[in-house]
Amino acid sequence: MQYKKSFLRDLMYKFAVYGDFLIATPFGMGNVNDTFQVTFDQGGVRLHYILQRINRNVFHNPVGVMENIDRVTSHILKKVRTARMETKKRTLRLLRDYDNKPYVQDENGDYWRAYVFIENARAYEVLETPEQAYRIAMAFGEFQKQLVDLPGGRLNETIPDFHNTPKRFERLEEAVREDVCGRAASVAAEIDFALSLKEEAGTLLRLNESGDIPERITHNDTKSNNILIDDLSGEGVCVLDLDTVMPGLSLYDFGDMVRSATNSAGEDEVDCDKVWMRFDLYEALYKGFLTAADGFMTSAEKENLPLAGKIITTEIGIRFLTDYLEGDTYFKIRRPQHNIERCRNQFKLVRSISEQMPEMMKLLKQ
Ligand code: GN1
Ligand code: MG
Numbered sequence: 001m002q003y004k005k006s007f008l009r010d011l012m013y014k015f016a017v018y019g020d021f022l023i024a025t026p027f028g029m030g031n032v033n034d035t036f037q038v039t040f041d042q043g044g045v046r047l048h049y050i051l052q053r054i055n056r057n058v059f060h061n062p063v064g065v066m067e068n069i070d071r072v073t074s075h076i077l078k079k080v081r082t083a084r085m086e087t088k089k090r091t092l093r094l095l096r097d098y099d100n101k102p103y104v105q106d107e108n109g110d111y112w113r114a115y116v117f118i119e120n121a122r123a124y125e126v127l128e129t130p131e132q133a134y135r136i137a138m139a140f141g142e143f144q145k146q147l148v149d150l151p152g153g154r155l156n157e158t159i160p161d162f163h164n165t166p167k168r169f170e171r172l173e174e175a176v177r178e179d180v181c182g183r184a185a186s187v188a189a190e191i192d193f194a195l196s197l198k199e200e201a202g203t204l205l206r207l208n209e210s211g212d213i214p215e216r217i218t219h220n221d222t223k224s225n226n227i228l229i230d231d232l233s234g235e236g237v238c239v240l241d242l243d244t245v246m247p248g249l250s251l252y253d254f255g256d257m258v259r260s261a262t263n264s265a266g267e268d269e270v271d272c273d274k275v276w277m278r279f280d281l282y283e284a285l286y287k288g289f290l291t292a293a294d295g296f297m298t299s300a301e302k303e304n305l306p307l308a309g310k311i312i313t314t315e316i317g318i319r320f321l322t323d324y325l326e327g328d329t330y331f332k333i334r335r336p337q338h339n340i341e342r343c344r345n346q347f348k349l350v351r352s353i354s355e356q357m358p359e360m361m362k363l364l365k366q
Contacts, residue, residue, distance in 0.1 A: 007106070008036060012051060014104040015095040015114050018042055024051060029125060029225060031331045032058050033243070037117065048117030049095065053110055054103075058330065059243065062111035064156035066103045069113075069242045070094060071155070072217075076146050090118055090228075090238040118238050121228035126266035130284035131234060133261050136227045137285040139236025140219060140253055141292025147217040147245075148296060155217060155246045162220055162244060163252045165201040165315045169194075172318045175325035183325055187340060190321055193347055197314045204251050204304065204311055212300045218248035224261040250301050251308035254289055258309025259316060261285055263349055270341050276352040282309070283363060306360035310353045317346030 009021040019042030027037040027050065034053040039046055054062045069092070076091040094102040095114040103113045127133050161167045176184050176191055184191065207213040219226070221244045228238040260267065262281040265274040286305065290297075323330045324339035333339055353360075 003034075008038070008051065011104060011106060011112050012038055012040075012049070012114065014097050016098050017049070017095055017114075019047070022046070028123075030241070038114070048119070050115040050117055051112060052114070053112050054243070056110065059158055061156065061158060062103070065158045065243055066094075066101075066111070066113060068155045068158060068245050070102045071150065071152060072147060072242055072245050075150050076143075079146055092116075092118075092238065092240065092242065118228055120231045121237050122231065123225040123228055123240065125225050125268075126263070127224055127261050127281055130280050132229060133224075133281040133284040134288035134291075135229060135234060135236040136224050136261055137254075137257055137288030138292045139227045139239060140222045140257060141289045143219060143239045144216060144250060144253065145292055145296060150217055157246050159244060159246075162246070163248060163312070163315065164205060165311060166198075166205060168315055168318055168322070169198050169201065172322045172325075175322045179325065181325065181327045183340075187321065187324065187343075190340070190343055190347060194314070194318045194321060197350070200307075201311050201314050203307060204249055204255075207300065207304065208249055213249055213251065213304070214298065215247050216250050217245065218250060218253045220244035220246060220248050220252055220256070222253045222256040222260070224257070250293065250297060251304055252312060254285075254305050255308030255310075255312030256316070257285055257289070258282060258353070259313040259346070259349065262309070263345075265345075267342055267345055269345055272344055272348040275345050275348040277309075277349060277356055279356055279359060282356070282360065286360075286363060303364065306357060306364060309360075310350060310357070313346055313350050313353060317343050317350060320346060 005024065008024040012021050017040065019040040022039040022041050024036040024038045028035045032055045036051045038049045038051050040049065054065060056062060059065050073091050073094060080089050080091060093116045096102055097104050103111050105111055124132060172194060208215065219239065221241055226239065226241040227236045228240060229235065230237045262277045262285065264276050264278050269275055320331065320339045320343035324343060328339055331339060
């Protein structure tokens with residue numbers, strides 16, 4: 001993602017924003033979009049914004065994505081304002097262009113959006129304490145709760161079948177058959193491991209299809225680094241990365257939290273001996289999520305919380321594996337073997353979750 005400074009400046013000037021552009025620097029660890037922190041001089045005061053290019057290879061309907069984000073952030077902002085919360089809960093705030101649209105386009109037809117930067121808070125790739133896990137889960141749980149009464153119709157399904165694990169398996173099997181890069185033989189062990197999980201991985205979808213688990217508005221990308229933790233209070237103050245907010249299952253969100261927040265070393269760790277599920281973090285995550293979501297979750301949802309972690313970790317693992325087989329066309333990679341390394345990391349975590357399933361079930365029964 002090489003862009004000229006003047007290119008980024010001109011994009012920012014398409015938004016109705018006061019002041020002079022100073023600088024834009026690459027920001028964050030996203031695997032999909034291009035993100036910059038932008039600094040403006042506003043009458044002698046420096047202010048930051050986040051500028052992001054929406055990846056059209058991943059999001060085929062960027063306007064639909066922005067429509068969802070606009071509805072969701074406006075709704076949450078209203079709630080945060082009326083609740084006059086003591087803690088400074090925040091929400092992403094979109095900038096608008098001179099026609100009041102929450103995005104702009106460049107000459108290549110790419111879509112860009114900008115947010116007010118949230119100061120004095122940070123996102124964590126690898127969690128250190130149970131307290132952080134508790135706060136993160138509570139923030140994602142509250143986010144779901146805040147959206148229970150979102151007015152207007154169903155949100156746009158911006159990536160259809162995003163968490164349809166059986167379809168993800170079909171795609172993996174197709175990638176193995178086609179083997180366009182000739183990589184399948186070298187990762188036969190990973191492919192076998194993935195296929196051994198196929199049957200169980202369809203559980204959440206089956207529960208939804210049978211009517212046991214309801215559709216809700218969910219975040220769908222609840223990585224631990226998608227919550228900003230306040231530097232002072234330690235609270236989860238803002239939910240980030242709203243691209244995939246759409247109809248989904250509550251369990252997808254809990255599952256992806258387990259996948260990202262309990263990993264002892266983080267998803268980029270290459271040495272799998274350092275990767276396992278930290279039970280102390282799981283327990284805190286579980287309690288934090290229930291604190292916020294207990295009121296609206298059904299018993300069928302609660303009973304499947306432990307399994308959700310295993311299934312979503314499996315799912316993201318097979319997505320990395322599939323992308324490796326297909327020639328690294330989806331996720332951004334920072335080294336040639338990155339996708340297969342990520343896959344191995346996730347599969348190690350799946351094993352660790354499996355081993356600890358009895359303790360997870362015990363916690364559920366308490
Ligand atoms: C992608 O870009 P990022 O890190 O927010 C991906 C998620 C994966 C995640 C794995 C739209 O999210 O589904 O879980 O990478 N987002 C999309 O790190 O595919
Ligand atoms: Mg993200």
